[in-house]
Amino acid sequence: MGQSMMQRLVIALFCTLISISATVGNAAGDTTVGANSSFAVTAPPACVNNLGETVTFENRPAARNQLAAGMARRDSQGVPVIYRFGYENAPPALQQFIDLHECAHHQTGDIDRPHPPRNSPAHMMNESIADCIAILRIRDGDTDGKTVMDAAVLALTADMATVGFAATTIESRVSNIKNCFEKPMNASAFLSEILEYRGLK
Numbered sequence: 687m688g689q690s691m692m693q694r695l696v697i698a699l700f701c702t703l704i705s706i707s708a709t710v711g712n713a714a715g716d717t718t719v720g721a722n723s724s725f726a727v728t729a730p731p732a733c734v735n736n737l738g739e740t741v742t743f744e745n746r747p748a749a750r751n752q753l754a755a756g757m758a759r760r761d762s763q764g765v766p767v768i769y770r771f772g773y774e775n776a777p778p779a780l781q782q783f784i785d786l787h788e789c790a791h792h793q794t795g796d797i798d799r800p801h802p803p804r805n806s807p808a809h810m811m812n813e814s815i816a817d818c819i820a821i822l823r824i825r826d827g828d829t830d831g832k833t834v835m836d837a838a839v840l841a842l843t844a845d846m847a848t849v850g851f852a853a854t855t856i857e858s859r860v861s862n863i864k865n866c867f868e869k870p871m872n873a874s875a876f877l878s879e880i881l882e883y884r885g886l887k
């Protein structure tokens with residue numbers, strides 16, 4: 687794995703996350719963690735980037751033990767792709783959220799723009815936008831989007847805490863997701879605003 691690949695992976699693991707099996711939090715002494723930690727891997731959503739290219743999804747082994755994470759990039763052939771690492775470790779709602787979040791990085795053109803420094807305001811803005819598009823797609827594409835959101839947020843919150851994110855970081859992420867769920871516009875209208883603002887449309 688080259689330097690640049692590794693850097694992108696690190697960014698993606700920070701940016702998305704990150705699911706550790708829900709059973710990890712069981713009482714100490716529970717030795718059956720592995721037995722309940724495998725979820726069916728969901729079918730990926732439709733995803734087309736800002737240039738009209740179809741984004742492909744590839745299942746990969748967990749990048750680290752027990753982690754589910756997504757990574758959006760172009761592969762060595764230049765094909766826009768989303769790698770799904772260890773999705774069997776995340777419940778379906780979180781798998782769906784990660785897919786749509788990574789897809790949003792393709793839809794907004796993040797993939798073809800320079801990566802802002804990790805944790806910089808520009809980086810956090812990109813992440814908030816990706817979360818927002820993801821939750822709008824869940825809201826508008828599911829008959830019970832609220833239930834899916836609650837399940838995704840529950841898993842995301844637990845996993846981010848386990849990985850060691852600060853409580854304030856987790857709270858602001860969840861609050862952004864919930865605010866976006868109330869947005870009086872759909873995902874494509876919101877996306878249009880972003881692309882227009884970036885001069886990509």
Ligand SMILES: [Zn+2]
Pocket residue numbers: 701702787788791812813816
């Ligand atoms: Zn992201």
